Amino acid sequence: MNEPRMVEVRRKVLKENDLLAHRLRDRFQSVGTRVVSLVSSPGSGKTTLLERLLTDLRREYRVAALVGDLATENDAARLARSGAPVKQITTGTVCHLDAGMVERALEGWAVEDLDYLFIENVGNLVCPSSFDLGEDLRLVLVSTTEGEDKPLKYPTIFNTADVALITKLDLAEAVGFDLELLIRNIHGVRPGMPILQVSARTGEGIEGLEHLLISNHTESKLAQVQ
Numbered sequence: 001m002n003e004p005r006m007v008e009v010r011r012k013v014l015k016e017n018d019l020l021a022h023r024l025r026d027r028f029q030s031v032g033t034r035v036v037s038l039v040s041s042p043g044s045g046k047t048t049l050l051e052r053l054l055t056d057l058r059r060e061y062r063v064a065a066l067v068g069d070l071a072t073e074n075d076a077a078r079l080a081r082s083g084a085p086v087k088q089i090t091t092g093t094v095c096h097l098d099a100g101m102v103e104r105a106l107e108g109w110a111v112e113d114l115d116y117l118f119i120e121n122v123g124n125l126v127c128p129s130s131f132d133l134g135e136d137l138r139l140v141l142v143s144t145t146e147g148e149d150k151p152l153k154y155p156t157i158f159n160t161a162d163v164a165l166i167t168k169l170d171l172a173e174a175v176g177f178d179l180e181l182l183i184r185n186i187h188g189v190r191p192g193m194p195i196l197q198v199s200a201r202t203g204e205g206i207e208g209l210e211h212l213l214i215s216n217h218t219e220s221k222l223a224q225v226q
């Protein structure tokens with residue numbers, strides 16, 4: 001008897017989230033702010049990559065970040081080293097961000113003054129896939145220190161992201177990582193998904209990623225003008 005009700009409540013929560021995310025997306029697009037979110041399992045290198053992106057992009061663009069975790073403000077403190085405005089969203093027992101959390105975190109921020117807003121989701125490959133945050137671009141990270149079968153185990157997160165990033169490339173050899181197998185598995189779940197390989201530590205592939213972010217931004221601005 002309880003189950004149908006749970007399903008009903010869950011559907012309602014997701015519907016409300018979708019409406020709010022839609023509103024956020026309209027708001028971001030109307031002021032030309034590009035919103036990029038990062039999802040992955042815990043420890044895949046989201047924060048390290050983001051620190052690098054904020055540091056680099058800040059030279060030419062107005063950038064800021066929101067970062068979600070169950071507890072601690074550690075990641076916000078790390079990201080703040082880039083010099084960009086950063087806000088931690090502490091979710092307590094909730095293992096994902098939702099659009100309402102993003103909207104509340106942005107209170108008092110002049111979103112229209114930003115070229116890029118990055119959102120680092122809570123490390124989790126399951127429920128973040130159900131929650132639209134109003135972002136334009138969702139990056140899913142898989143590190144070389146994880147199993148190559150992650151896409152097969154968590155297909156939904158790959159299907160709701162736009163680009164896959166293989167991170168910690170510098171550790172690939174040490175852990176006997178099979179790059180071709182991971183690429184095959186990603187494309188098995190999501191044919192044609194763009195894949196970039198990066199190492200935030202050595203800087204390999206970072207320029208390519210930044211080009212992708214910048215060119216996508218230009219395209220969406222062009223689309224807006226037309």
Ligand code: MG
Pocket residue numbers: 046047075120
């Ligand atoms: Mg983090």
Ligand code: ZN
Pocket residue numbers: 094095096124127128
């Ligand atoms: Zn969750």
